Amino acid sequence: MRIVVPAGGIGGARFLRGLKAALGIGADLTEDDPTITVIGNTGDDITLFGLRICPDLDTVMYTLGGGINESQGWGRAEESFAVKEELAAYGMQPTWFGLGDRDVATHIVRTQMMAAGYPLSAVTEALCDRWRPGVRLLPMTDDRVETHVVVADGDGGRRAIHFQEWWIRHRAALPALEIVSVGAEDAKPAPGVVEAIDEADLVLLPPSNPVVSIGSILGVPGVRAALERATVVGVSPIIGGAPVRGMADACLTAIGVETSAEAVAAHFGPDLLDGWLVDTADAGASVEGVTVRARPLYMSDPDATAAIARAALDLALELKGDRP
Amino acid sequence: MRIVVPAGGIGGARFLRGLKAALGIGADLTEDDPTITVIGNTGDDITLFGLRICPDLDTVMYTLGGGINESQGWGRAEESFAVKEELAAYGMQPTWFGLGDRDVATHIVRTQMMAAGYPLSAVTEALCDRWRPGVRLLPMTDDRVETHVVVADGDGGRRAIHFQEWWIRHRAALPALEIVSVGAEDAKPAPGVVEAIDEADLVLLPPSNPVVSIGSILGVPGVRAALERATVVGVSPIIGGAPVRGMADACLTAIGVETSAEAVAAHFGPDLLDGWLVDTADAGASVEGVTVRARPLYMSDPDATAAIARAALDLALELKGDRP
Numbered sequence: 309m310r311i312v313v314p315a316g317g318i319g320g321a322r323f324l325r326g327l328k329a330a331l332g333i334g335a336d337l338t339e340d341d342p343t344i345t346v347i348g349n350t351g352d353d354i355t356l357f358g359l360r361i362c363p364d365l366d367t368v369m370y371t372l373g374g375g376i377n378e379s380q381g382w383g384r385a386e387e388s389f390a391v392k393e394e395l396a397a398y399g400m401q402p403t404w405f406g407l408g409d410r411d412v413a414t415h416i417v418r419t420q421m422m423a424a425g426y427p428l429s430a431v432t433e434a435l436c437d438r439w440r441p442g443v444r445l446l447p448m449t450d451d452r453v454e455t456h457v458v459v460a461d462g463d464g465g466r467r468a469i470h471f472q473e474w475w476i477r478h479r480a481a482l483p484a485l486e487i488v489s490v491g492a493e494d495a496k497p498a499p500g501v502v503e504a505i506d507e508a509d510l511v512l513l514p515p516s517n518p519v520v521s522i523g524s525i526l527g528v529p530g531v532r533a534a535l536e537r538a539t540v541v542g543v544s545p546i547i548g549g550a551p552v553r554g555m556a557d558a559c560l561t562a563i564g565v566e567t568s569a570e571a572v573a574a575h576f577g578p579d580l581l582d583g584w585l586v587d588t589a590d591a592g593a594s595v596e597g598v599t600v601r602a603r604p605l606y607m608s609d610p611d612a613t614a615a616i617a618r619a620a621l622d623l624a625l626e627l628k629g630d631r632p
Numbered sequence: 633m634r635i636v637v638p639a640g641g642i643g644g645a646r647f648l649r650g651l652k653a654a655l656g657i658g659a660d661l662t663e664d665d666p667t668i669t670v671i672g673n674t675g676d677d678i679t680l681f682g683l684r685i686c687p688d689l690d691t692v693m694y695t696l697g698g699g700i701n702e703s704q705g706w707g708r709a710e711e712s713f714a715v716k717e718e719l720a721a722y723g724m725q726p727t728w729f730g731l732g733d734r735d736v737a738t739h740i741v742r743t744q745m746m747a748a749g750y751p752l753s754a755v756t757e758a759l760c761d762r763w764r765p766g767v768r769l770l771p772m773t774d775d776r777v778e779t780h781v782v783v784a785d786g787d788g789g790r791r792a793i794h795f796q797e798w799w800i801r802h803r804a805a806l807p808a809l810e811i812v813s814v815g816a817e818d819a820k821p822a823p824g825v826v827e828a829i830d831e832a833d834l835v836l837l838p839p840s841n842p843v844v845s846i847g848s849i850l851g852v853p854g855v856r857a858a859l860e861r862a863t864v865v866g867v868s869p870i871i872g873g874a875p876v877r878g879m880a881d882a883c884l885t886a887i888g889v890e891t892s893a894e895a896v897a898a899h900f901g902p903d904l905l906d907g908w909l910v911d912t913a914d915a916g917a918s919v920e921g922v923t924v925r926a927r928p929l930y931m932s933d934p935d936a937t938a939a940i941a942r943a944a945l946d947l948a949l950e951l952k953g954d955r956p
Contacts, residue, residue: 390737437723438722
């Protein structure tokens with residue numbers, strides 16, 4: 309079985325870990341194992357201090373590779389922050405980004421390989437040689453696509469800031485007037501992305517941020533069209549009118565979508581979605597052209613997460629059976 | 633009083649600390665303080681993992697700024713090595729360079745500023761804004777000069793390796809057939825270097841490596857000529873036929889100079905040296921055209937080091953009085 313999962317950071321990574329558990333996939337893949345191809349969001353990527361940082365790819369890689377800081381959900385376990393402290397002591401800006409020492413090594417490897425001319429997809433593959441995430445991790449694109457958030461500048465004007473600045477520095481508290489995917493129009497899907505979708509038996513959308521994670525991936529020309537050809541089941545990131553985690557509501561508001569399981573499914577649309585899992589709190593949700601199923605969706609522990617992944621998988625297999 | 637000190641790493645940095653103590657210079661310079669301009673060796677500089685590393689400049693800066701690892705003599709106090717461990721876990725080479733986490737931040741700042749177009753002299757000044765070393769620290773040149781060591785390749789041929797690889801990885805144990813200062817011929821002294829020498833009341837040579845530290849500085853066109861115009865007193869790095877620290881003997885052998893206080897002074901020559909301090913163990917040393925004075929030269933503690941610096945200063949002032 310071939311499965312494709314477009315994924316953002318923490319929510320996507322945890323869902324993927326649940327999916328691997330549901331499928332019995334360990335660190336050492338065998339030929340009989342189902343293959344999971346992850347299409348990672350790179351819209352959050354940022355260059356800080358000359359280092360190329362890919363927060364979502366790293367969160368997936370660390371989570372599936374056993375290196376994640378579990379309680380935090382991002383960054384490395386047993387992390388230290390000497391580099392960050394010292395950069396601040398030199399007066400370097402910004403100081404708001406959580407740059408751990410172990411993490412810095414990942415960024416150094418990536419930056420060096422990219423400076424040597426390797427595309428991000430090749431770099432990601434090389435990094436995964438160490439982490440053995442048990443999935444094939446592809447960036448959505450090798451091109452530079454950056455999510456910027458347009459906010460009021462205080463003088464009646466507007467200014468665009470990098471998503472990370474809005475998300476981390478301002479905790480998404482500055483009202484977002486617009487969310488722009490800079491460079492998306494001219495981007496091409498990374499090698500293997502469209503092929504993986506076209507060859508997939510099914511596609512699962514984890515409960516990642518529908519705007520800046522899944523939306524960013526859908527914004528790469530050719531990806532949405534490929535997904536529309538596939539059997540796609542999504543897991544709602546919204547439960548009872550609030551994001552499961554993160555600040556997806558601020559992103560949804562910015563693009564004029566209500567923060568509800570139903571509205572997010574309608575936003576993705578029936579061309580994209582075949583099935584949609586909602587929490588039991590949203591059991592009444594209905595979206596024309598989409599099979600909606602309700603079950604508990606809190607990824608409260610690995611077993612609960614595996615059960616959610618299993619349910620998404622089952623719905624997709626069921627819907628796939630319905631197709632000619 | 634204006635003093636110029638061409639300096640390498642550990643030996644130079646400790647001598648400078650002694651000189652500051654002898655002159656009563658603290659972190660907060662006053663207008664009445666004597667000014668010390670340090671001409672730092674950059675021949676040891678190396679780019680590793682995309683980071684520009686200047687070991688000698690940093691050793692001087694950290695030592696005089698209170699950030700040095702005292703027992704080791706180089707690197708930062710309270711240092712950790714998470715980045716280095718992680719780079720090794722990714723299979724990155726080389727693994728033999730002692731890259732500490734705190735130190736990495738310095739290299740990141742330097743690399744970023746250099747990528748933005750700042751010359752090394754401006755970068756060094758910016759780094760010193762934080763460390764307040766109480767001296768003016770100038771790199772010998774803003775151009776790239778790299779000390780390479782030619783060694784036998786095992787097949788009857790020769791190969792050149794970076795000084796750091798020879799020094800750290802091979803502990804200077806591979807016989808050096810030749811020591812080459814790559815780029816020296818085309819290098820220009822950094823802004824202020826020649827001016828500082830010409831305006832100096834006296835120049836002191838600390839007990840730095842006479843080949844790869846002082847020799848490297850002398851190899852920048854124009855520097856030796858300027859020093860020959862000045863009153864120069866050197867402190868022998870060789871005591872009783874052995875280097876005070878480090879592996880200067882291996883470097884001296886490579887250039888055909890005997891490892892003795894006398895031979896090093898003769899190698900520098902009377903055009904450069906006016907006075908030469910040797911240890912009491914070498915009291916019989918004599919070099920034509922150079923005033924040799926013997927006193928204890930082990931920099932065993934800060935007081936002993938300050939007394940050595942004071943003796944060098946006194947000899948220089950005395951010799952200067954002798955000049956027209």
